[in-house]
Amino acid sequence: MLRPIIIALITAVLLVASTASTARQLPKQPKLGINPTVNLSCVEKHCVGLSAECVLDKGCRETVECSSKCFHDWDKDTSPQKFVVQNCTNKCVFTYGEEETFKDYMGCLTDNKCISFPPISSTCKASSVKPVKQLSTKSFDGKWWVQRGYHKLYDCWPCQTIELKQINETAWLYTPQYETYLVNNSLTLVTNQHFVIPNTEPGENISFIYHDMGLVHSEVWWPLDKADDESWIIMYYCGTTAQWNYEGAMVMSKIRILDLSTYKQIGASYKQAVGLDINDFCFTDTSSDCMNT
Known part of the structure; x- marks a missing residue:
């Protein structure tokens, strides 16, 4: 119910090819977990600036690193509505990702359909x-x-x-x-x-x-x-x-x-x-x- 609920995870691929030429040395990118998946060409087209900002922002970057680990247990999570994984990602976001950098980048990825998540099936009555x-x-x-x-x-x-x-x-x-x-x-x-x-x-x-x-x-x-x-x-x-x-x-x-x-x-x-x-x-x-x- 109107929670921050269903806190889905930002992709761990935070930079695309067009940002690699930047003169500033960027932090090492965290590894992508099993899920979610990202369309790199979409990120490059719509969210390239925000992806660079996220890597440079400590809170945004730590949110990615933390939540990527949660998704590694996706297939093992048999709890209703993937409670265990959602609880894990929720903790990550409220610990590291409440700044606007994370929210802006996440919004760009989802609004432009650059990121996809493993589905949670509907049980709505x-x-x-x-x-x-x-x-x-x-x-x-x-x-x-x-x-x-x-x-x-x-x-x-x-x-x-x-x-x-x-x-x-x-x-x-x-x-x-x-x-x-x-x-x-x-x-x-x-x-x-x-x-x-x-x-x-x-x-x-x-x-x-x-x-x-x-x-x-x-x-x-x-x-x-x-x-x-x-x-x-x-x-x-x-x-x-x-x-x-x-x-x-x-x-x-x-x-x-x-x-x-x-x-x-x-x-x-x-x-x-x-x-x-x-x-x-x-x-x-x-x-x-x-x-x-």
Whole structure:
């Protein structure tokens, strides 16, 4: 769900033939991992300047070196939605690659289709979603704590909240905050993400496109059910970026820790609406002192 989610990897081939003549001695290029693959002529045509900048930028270069190692385990990773590899690449990007150099180069590669990734197949249940209640974007108004999640990486980060505020009659500002892991397994708090999503009528799904970490994401949310007292809300989502597809679901509440007794109703709603078993969801850690809320 709108994560930095699906952090795909920049190619390790950072220079093409036309940059070799530069007078400045460039750092040694990291070796290309098994995946992804890159079209060198495309890079030379569209991204040659940014490729040189990435090699010269320590953070961008280290992101490549770190994440290339993650892809060597691609074929060995049998976890759902390639959780292990995605967790590895996510750590690399948040440790080394949050500067604009990485984002700009990644955007150039993907926008011009210079890079391709090994696919993650779609398991989206779009054709079978049957919401319990007719909800809309407005149903998410306010700040919510994420209590449980279905995607084992992006929905399960600690200390996770989402906040929606209406901008005008047609749009809402969506602000997620969460802790995520670095390569040394310490946690860092992410607070700098803001996205615009459309206003919808009750019963409509929420479909939108956004850019994150240089990648274009196409995502759809299905609001499924909400407590009569508005204390919790549940949703299901699907998305795609590059050659990767993903799905997830979240249980969110207005309070920091949701009473376990409410999960009987929530579980029934998930089963009815999209066929998911609430026992397959993770519990998120909302006890952290990461936010003064």
